[in-house]
Amino acid sequence: MLEGQSCLISRAIPSSCEQESKWVYMTYRLLEITSNKRTPCVELEEQDEGGAVKRAKLPKNAYVEGTGSSDCQGGGGQYPESGSLINQIGRDNSISCLLRCSRSDYDALACVNKSFRSLVRSGELYKLRRWLGISEHWVYFSCNVLEWEAYDPYSGRWITLPKMPHNECFMSSDKESLAVGSELLVFGKEILSHVVLRYSILTNSWSPGIEMKTPRCLFGSASLGEKAFVAGGIDAYGNILRSAELYNSETETWVTLPSMNVPRKKCSGVLMDGKFYVIGGMASNTELLNCGEEFDPEKGTWRVIPNMSSGLNGASGAPPLVAVVNNELYAAHYAEKEVRKYDKKANSWITLGRLPERPDSVDGWGLAFRACGERLIVIGGPRTLGGGIIEVNSWIPEEGPPEWSMIASKHSASFVYNCAVMGC
Incomplete structure (x- = not known):
């Protein structure tokens, strides 16, 4: 588990076994599911220990299809046709899962499709990780x-x-x-x-x-x-x-x-x-x-x-x-x-x-x-x-x-x- 991850997860979702299982399931599905639907820019919320809500918003240009370089390590420069994140769980849940993945997996995640690659290569994920206190x-x-x-x-x-x-x-x-x-x-x-x-x-x-x-x-x-x-x-x-x-x-x-x-x-x-x-x-x-x-x-x-x-x-x-x-x-x-x-x-x-x-x-x-x-x-x-x-x-x-x-x-x-x- 990443440094700072356990406390962040406990604040972000209920501490039931069912919810924990769903969180893990969503993370592993990142490499398996893609969708053709585009959704708007995401705003993330996080509660601190005193109950105050912090919000962070990713700019739209972090997800524009086709941005970033054309090469993909281990992927031969080829992407699936889909240009979006995981529609089945929503963009904010998709990004929340990505934030809690190990950064050693980011090269592989960048090869899922162009939107994944744009999100990883833009550096926005690392800015949000710093904001949430997640670091490796x-x-x-x-x-x-x-x-x-x-x-x-x-x-x-x-x-x-x-x-x-x-x-x-x-x-x-x-x-x-x-x-x-x-x-x-x-x-x-x-x-x-x-x-x-x-x-x-x-x-x-x-x-x-x-x-x-x-x-x-x-x-x-x-x-x-x-x-x-x-x-x-x-x-x-x-x-x-x-x-x-x-x-x-x-x-x-x-x-x-x-x-x-x-x-x-x-x-x-x-x-x-x-x-x-x-x-x-x-x-x-x-x-x-x-x-x-x-x-x-x-x-x-x-x-x-x-x-x-x-x-x-x-x-x-x-x-x-x-x-x-x-x-x-x-x-x-x-x-x-x-x-x-x-x-x-x-x-x-x-x-x-x-x-x-x-x-x-x-x-x-x-x-x-x-x-x-x-x-x-x-x-x-x-x-x-x-x-x-x-x-x-x-x-x-x-x-x-x-x-x-x-x-x-x-x-x-x-x-x-x-x-x-x-x-x-």
Whole structure:
């Protein structure tokens, strides 16, 4: 069951066995039934815990027959003649079922007919899923230059993304990545300029992304839904930055935010308790920073937090490995192979236990530590010559020391260059 799905279903339909059975039946019928009738644009309703009704309306152009590209993965580009959704259960019920299907099934659903494909490829389903609080978190990472893979922990499936466009300077430059909305953004450099490449899950393709107001690399970032925060980093001339920006993937725009108090590069970013935190980093090529900064979006102000990253930076200046699950901040101390938890009141770190044994890092580089929904994950592998294995280890934080489970592995290079988690 998808994250947030059980509570949404319990609010959307009566909790009787008969109604639950009908809901499941309708979902499975999505791939079997089509109809020639067209019905108007749908308005969905959802009650929150206090009984208040929320409404969302999909635009008509999300269902126009024949919109979207003509190819269909696994379908040879051919569709049934029908251009509508499931008339037998109504458009709103059809869409409600689609919203609660796994997004790993969306490619197959897009091949049912042109209206299904238009609905999936328009991105409207993902907007409604965000509105309803339904999300699946997939992990995207790169272990080879210009090559990206994704892992879907819900179906246990590996997905190979198309190769990034070839660019000699971009290949050899430092790169940062973040996932926002239904996009994966990768930031790199040419000689004296920056490059942004964007992968869309709607088109399964790469295209040029939108440049920041102040292009940068080696920055800290964090995202939630369709919005992402970035701060710090270096510009094309190597200057260390204090500036920060906010990206909206739906409008494809960057907005300049107030600047931090301290310039920093090679820092990490997280979102916690509705605020954006930038942790650690370097103020120069030799000066490690132990402080963090907290940005309050409502007030538009930054606050310095002394010693927030004390002990987390390595001698090489690798960014701190930090992640937030359920508004609790965790860190991977790669030198000691420990997992630590941040005590917000005491502004200190508590050692919980050990990291997985097999994944290695090179002074903090090459190892990914991320939040993936309700779990923490570690991605990496043992260092070997002539190939290796990449492993995905998972732990759902609870009382007691970490108990890691290896949920996936495959033959691959084991050094992780970039990693991002997309929840949609």
